[in-house]
Amino acid sequence: MQEETVAPQMRDTARITALIYLTVTGIALIALLLVGLSPWEAVNHAMSVASTGGFSTRTASAGGFESVSVEIALTVLMLASGVSYVIWWRLVTGRGLGIHTVELRSYVLFVIAIGILLAIGARGSDAPGNVFDGIFTAASITTGTGFTTADPDLWGEEARLLVLLATASGAMVGSTTGGFKVRRWLTIFGGIRAEIQRQIAPQRIVVVRIGRKPITDDAVRAAFGFMAVAFVALVMGTALLAGCGFDLLSAFSGSLACLFNVGPALGQLGGLESYSEVPDSGLLGLSFLMLLGRLELFTILALFTRGLWRAR
Known part of the structure; x- marks a missing residue:
C-alpha cells in the first residue's frame, strides 16, 4: 500500500x-x-x-x-x-x-x-x-x-x-484502527475494474486510480496479496473454532473479528457475550490472528521466512 x-x-x-x-x-x-x-x-x-x-x-x-x-x-x-x-x-x-x-x-x-x-x-x-x-x-x-x-x-x-x-x-489507513482498511478495498475494486477494461481492450493502457491519484502495480498486487493471506488466515481460524465446537457463524465471525481486531462477533461470540468459553487451543489460535491482523499480516509472516534470518 x-x-x-x-x-x-x-x-x-x-x-x-x-x-x-x-x-x-x-x-x-x-x-x-x-x-x-x-x-x-x-x-x-x-x-x-x-x-x-x-x-x-x-x-x-x-x-x-x-x-x-x-x-x-x-x-x-x-x-x-x-x-x-x-x-x-x-x-x-x-x-x-x-x-x-x-x-x-x-x-x-x-x-x-x-x-x-x-x-x-x-x-x-x-x-x-x-x-x-x-x-x-x-x-x-x-x-x-x-x-x-x-x-x-x-x-x-x-x-x-x-x-x-x-x-x-475497517476504517482508514493511517488511523489507529485494524481491519482491511478502506483504501485497500478501493485499490482492489480499482484493480478489478482495470482488469475488466484490459480484457475488453487488450491494447489499452489502464491505470488504477483512487480519485486522481494513480496507484502503482506494486500497490495493487500488495492489496490483492493482503486479501489472499487474510482469506487463508480466516479459513484456518474458522476451522479451528468449528473444531472447538462452535457453530459456523460463531466460528467465522469470531475469526474475522479477531483477525481485524474488532472484538465483538456474532452468535456464541456476540457483542454481549465473551470469549471465555473458547478452549485454550482456540484462544491460542485467536491470539495469533489478532497479532497477525494488528501487524498487517505480512510483517509477522516475514518472521517465519528463512530469507529474513539469512539477511541478518
Missing part, C-alpha cells in the same frame, strides 16, 4: 503521531466529562476510544451507562479515531485533504449507510434498545473499537450480514 506520512523523518513522524494521539485523547476526555462520566471512567474510555481499543470499565460496555448522550459522544469520537492521522495533520497545517478525499468520503458514507440500515433493523425488531444502537454499532464495528450497546444478533439475518461487512471493511 502507498501510504503518505506526516513528516519525511521517522523521528518527526513519531513525534507528530504522538501529539495527534494525545490531542484526540484530550478532546475525548473533555467530551466524556461533559456528558456526565466520572473522571475515572472518562479517562479510561478516552484512552480506549482514541486507540480504538474498546475496553470499558463497565461489564455491559458502553451500554452500561444507559445514556444516549454518552453513546452520541462515543460515536463521534470513534468515527474521528477512524480517520487517518495524516488527514488530521494536513487539516491542522492548512494543507487540505489531498489524495485522501475519496478515501474519507468512502469511509464516512459506508458508516452512514451501514448505520442507517442497522437502525432500521433495530427499529423493526422486538429486541430491547433504541434506533441509535444501530448507528453506534456501525461506528464501533467499522472502526474496530468494539464498544457495544446492543446485540445485533437480535436484529435479524440482514443485520448479521451488515455487521460482517462492517467488520471486514
